[in-house]
Amino acid sequence: MKIKQKIAIIGVGKMGNTMIDSLLRNQVVNSNQIYGTTFRMDNAKKIEEKFQIKSDTDNLQAAAQSDIILLAVKPQIIPQVLRQVDPVLNKGKLVISIAAAISTRFIEKQINKEIPVIRAMPNIASLVNEGMTVLCPGQFVDDEQLEITLNIFSSIGKVEIIHREELMDVVTALSGSGPAYSYMMIESLTDGGVRMGLSRELARKLAAQSVLGGAKMVLKTGLHPALLKDEVTTPAGVTIDGLMELEDGGFRVALIKAIDHATQKSKQISK
Ligand SMILES: NC(=O)c1ccc[n+]([C@@H]2O[C@H](COP(=O)([O-])OP(=O)(O)OC[C@H]3O[C@@H](n4cnc5c(N)ncnc54)[C@H](OP(=O)(O)O)[C@@H]3O)[C@@H](O)[C@H]2O)c1
CATH class of the missing domain: 1.10.3730.10 (ProC C-terminal domain-like)
Known part of the structure; x- marks a missing residue:
């Protein structure tokens, strides 16, 4: 199902590429709704050419111009990225993190504002649209935000929602x-x-x-x-x-x- 929100994909590596490819192929969003970032500019330009989306290395701009901020960098980079995008984070933005082992509480604590955060654990089979993603909403997430996230990840496979975040370790180990x-x-x-x-x-x-x-x-x-x-x-x-x-x-x-x-x-x- 199509969504109208703009999405910043922070860290277009393996998973970021997969997400963009599926979102566009399944017409969940149009290319002008995605803003991707990478660490190196040459990689950003390759992404721009490949998907015909806006892409550079400016995380703050990407977050400022988007409704949804999808964090797809390695877990150790998350604190640094959160510091960069912090000035533009407000209740109207939804943060989705696919970083393994990073809890919603960790992100909420670092942002220190009442921002909706959803943790997602997808797997590599998303590449062939047979992914399995489990979502876990943080404390400030409403039903509509969860529904939008469900739509996003449905484009790369099956999706389940859990509310006991301690089980995300089992999800990581299993799917x-x-x-x-x-x-x-x-x-x-x-x-x-x-x-x-x-x-x-x-x-x-x-x-x-x-x-x-x-x-x-x-x-x-x-x-x-x-x-x-x-x-x-x-x-x-x-x-x-x-x-x-x-x-x-x-x-x-x-x-x-x-x-x-x-x-x-x-x-x-x-x-
Ligand atoms: N791969 C999986 O099967 C899988 C499954 C579930 C969850 N995850 C999670 O997904 C996340 C990404 O994994 P991945 O395998 O896609 O990693 P990856 O291929 O190494 O991609 C990471 C991307 O982050 C970019 N990056 C690094 N520092 C950045 C910064 N400061 N600002 C913006 N972009 C930055 C890199 O840019 P450059 O290309 O310029 O270096 C690269 O494109 C991880 O947190 C992982 O835990 C992965």
Whole structure:
């Protein structure tokens, strides 16, 4: 759905590029509604040419001329950027941050005004419009601002909203890092196929499409994954032997532990 607000994207790197590309492709905004900034001027000019948007290195101007300020710089740069845009921040501006491990409270505290701040955790699959974003509103956000943010992130995939911000560490560990876990699974399945004689190219395609298909079945049917697994497991068939090896290798426990450890790491970085 189209929005009428102007958006400043502070830090047009990997995620910033993805956001702009999706927002324009899905006609959520027109190019004259986006103002992008980067650290280096030559990069800003490349962005300007690529998307036909206004782009430079002036964070203050970008924030001044926009209704929404989307912070897409690395987490350690956030305090510096907030200091730069502070003079133009007021209740009429919405700040959205996609920086990992930076809380809404941290941003609110640094701004020290009653400004709406929404924290968003998207993932890299946003690049192919299959992203998973979780939003968490700060204390001064109203329903309309949350709705606008939902619209923005719907253009790059699925969106959920949570209100308990401490859970954003789990979100980071699960869906933020999730694509990396699936890459590893696809890589390993491919090696298995190659080991048994398939060409690498064919094995990778079979592995990736199977992971994609399984994921779509879970999302589209809404059925419990265990039920879907049972449906494709013929008595004394092939799949049960594969499943037994996965159990023997501690597959489930390894994934559960991965989320546990990655969550702890996210908590540690947040501090
Ligand atoms: N990548 C992911 O999968 C992912 C997922 C979820 C959340 N995030 C979050 O998204 C944020 C961006 O990550 P990324 O992977 O897109 O990083 P990135 O590719 O390194 O992009 C960072 C961008 O910030 C710009 N920048 C640096 N200092 C700046 C300043 N003072 N003012 C304006 N722009 C400045 C850089 O400009 P130059 O190009 O000129 O150096 C660069 O374009 C991070 O906070 C990360 O935690 C990333």
